[in-house]
Amino acid sequence: MRAHPAGPRHADVVPPGNTAGPVPATTDDLDRLHPHVWPRNAARAADGSTGFAGVDVRDLAEEYGTPLFVLDEDDFRSRCADYAGAFGDPASVHYASKAFLCTEVARWVAEEGLSLDVCSGGELNVALRAEFPPERITLHGNNKSVPELTAAVEAGVGSVVLDSFHEIARLEHIARERGVRQDVMIRVTVGVEAHTHEFIATAHEDQKFGFSLTSGQAAEAVGRVLKAESLRLVGLHSHIGSQIFDDDGFELAAHRVIRLLAKMQEEHGAEALSTVSTVDLGGGLGIAYTAEDDPLPPAELAARLNEIVRKECENAGLAAPRIAVEPGRAIAGPGTVTVYEVGTIKDVALDGGLQRRYVSVDGGMSDNIRTSLYDAVYDCRLVSRRAEARAVLSRIVGKHCESGDVVVRDCWLPEDIAPGDLVAVAATGAYCYVMASNYNRLPKPAVVAVRDGQARLLLRRETEDDLLRLEV
Numbered sequence: 001m002r003a004h005p006a007g008p009r010h011a012d013v014v015p016p017g018n019t020a021g022p023v024p025a026t027t028d029d030l031d032r033l034h035p036h037v038w039p040r041n042a043a044r045a046a047d048g049s050t051g052f053a054g055v056d057v058r059d060l061a062e063e064y065g066t067p068l069f070v071l072d073e074d075d076f077r078s079r080c081a082d083y084a085g086a087f088g089d090p091a092s093v094h095y096a097s098k099a100f101l102c103t104e105v106a107r108w109v110a111e112e113g114l115s116l117d118v119c120s121g122g123e124l125n126v127a128l129r130a131e132f133p134p135e136r137i138t139l140h141g142n143n144k145s146v147p148e149l150t151a152a153v154e155a156g157v158g159s160v161v162l163d164s165f166h167e168i169a170r171l172e173h174i175a176r177e178r179g180v181r182q183d184v185m186i187r188v189t190v191g192v193e194a195h196t197h198e199f200i201a202t203a204h205e206d207q208k209f210g211f212s213l214t215s216g217q218a219a220e221a222v223g224r225v226l227k228a229e230s231l232r233l234v235g236l237h238s239h240i241g242s243q244i245f246d247d248d249g250f251e252l253a254a255h256r257v258i259r260l261l262a263k264m265q266e267e268h269g270a271e272a273l274s275t276v277s278t279v280d281l282g283g284g285l286g287i288a289y290t291a292e293d294d295p296l297p298p299a300e301l302a303a304r305l306n307e308i309v310r311k312e313c314e315n316a317g318l319a320a321p322r323i324a325v326e327p328g329r330a331i332a333g334p335g336t337v338t339v340y341e342v343g344t345i346k347d348v349a350l351d352g353g354l355q356r357r358y359v360s361v362d363g364g365m366s367d368n369i370r371t372s373l374y375d376a377v378y379d380c381r382l383v384s385r386r387a388e389a390r391a392v393l394s395r396i397v398g399k400h401c402e403s404g405d406v407v408v409r410d411c412w413l414p415e416d417i418a419p420g421d422l423v424a425v426a427a428t429g430a431y432c433y434v435m436a437s438n439y440n441r442l443p444k445p446a447v448v449a450v451r452d453g454q455a456r457l458l459l460r461r462e463t464e465d466d467l468l469r470l471e472v
């Protein structure tokens with residue numbers, strides 16, 4: 001181990017409240033790719049450069065350009081397998097495709113035996129292009145259009161998660177016209193305050209999703225669906241939010257959904273509810289964006305949920321339903337990194353003798369809006385060579401005309417970072433590419449999959465011509 005000190009040039013110049021964690025004690029620490037945060041097949045090579053599934057990051061940058069999303073295929077597939085194993089039946093794990101989707105990834109999900117959640121006609125279209133088995137597709141959304149509902153029914157999707165009274169009537173009409181009995185679930189807003197950013201919590205009462213439990217709307221929705229001859233109620237659904245670390249919220253949600261099921265059985269009779277075989281507890285499992293984050297292992301979560309559902313059902317005298325879950329971030333997030341090239345570097349003197357270093361890269365808020373939107377925290381490392389100098393607290397910023405264009409608010413980088421160096425931001429597989437924009441007319445980056453020493457393009461980089469394609 002190299003014992004070279006990596007502390008800041010002057011510890012007293014570091015601005016307070018930084019989110020980069022403690023000063024790396026050595027240059028080895030500055031180089032370390034924490035295994036919870038970085039893709040399962042990321043590793044430093046002997047010369048200090050970084051390989052992703054055995055492919056040198058410098059070769060990837062040269063061949064595909066930067067910014068570049070690099071997706072470790074085995075990491076993605078192994079997380080599908082982890083969830084499938086934890087919950088017993090792969091089909092009861094629905095990959096939430098909003099986190100990241102392209103045709104090839106939909107094929108991987110199908111091959112791993114999982115189900116797939118889509119929440120728009122566009123996502124459905126990609127799934128069907130990948131020939132994803134329609135009976136394993138679920139359609140979500142609080143405002144699905146008539147064409148979206150129609151496309152789903154005609155494709156033969158496994159279920160539609162109903163989100164409003166308007167939609168019950170709309171879907172009933174569409175299914176009846178086509179002579180189909182469509183399987184549906186009801187999205188119940190269970191009134192749980194998930195401990196996460198307020199913009200990504202979804203089960204408190206005052207928001208747009210689902211039928212609320214306390215107002216009686218959820219019970220009313222069950223009644224209406226049971227009367228709709230072209231709909232068949234197969235499950236109750238709850239999703240409490242995203243990037244959640246403790247299981248209390250899931251437990252409470254499970255408890256409330258089962259109570260509703262029991263109440264509905266009392267009201268409508270066991271026969272009427274005999275088709276309700278699933279309790280879907282949604283997604284939301286947090287991932288490690290930094291070494292301090294401590295996500296719940298899928299097997300632990302599955303065991304806890306099974307136990308609570310079993311106990312609740314026993315108390316209510318119900319047969320235990322199948323538990324379904326919808327992880328998006330937990331499957332797609334950790335296996336992808338974004339590689340950027342450093343362009344410019346600027347040191348700023350702050351009040352009180354403090355200093356901040358701005359490292360500008362060739363992407364920004366157009367390929368990762370999460371930092372500006374949710375104050376997201378990320379780990380960023382120099383990946384094209386070994387760190388040889390002391391650590392300097394740095395801020396990774398993009399190239400957009402916006403001072404809030406921050407990719408990583410605080411991270412430690414070696415003092416000698418220079419234009420042309422490659423840096424990578426970890427855990428960008430979920431909600432980065434899919435939320436990308438063309439702000440300042442920047443083309444969307446390419447997405448490349450790596451596996452067994454080989455790289456394969458999944459989505460090509462947008463071109464200047466692509467950016468002109470909508471001009472009339």
Ligand SMILES: Cc1ncc(COP(=O)(O)O)c(C=O)c1O
Pocket residue numbers: 096099117140202239241242243282283284285326327328329330430
């Ligand atoms: C209904 C539903 N299911 C699943 C997910 C996936 O969430 P996550 O990516 O946090 O697992 C979301 C997004 O929050 C969602 O709205």
Ligand SMILES: N[C@@H](CCCC[NH3+])C(=O)O
Pocket residue numbers: 098200242243370374430431
């Ligand atoms: N897009 C959000 C989460 C919302 C998930 C979809 N309901 C994120 O990046 O964290």
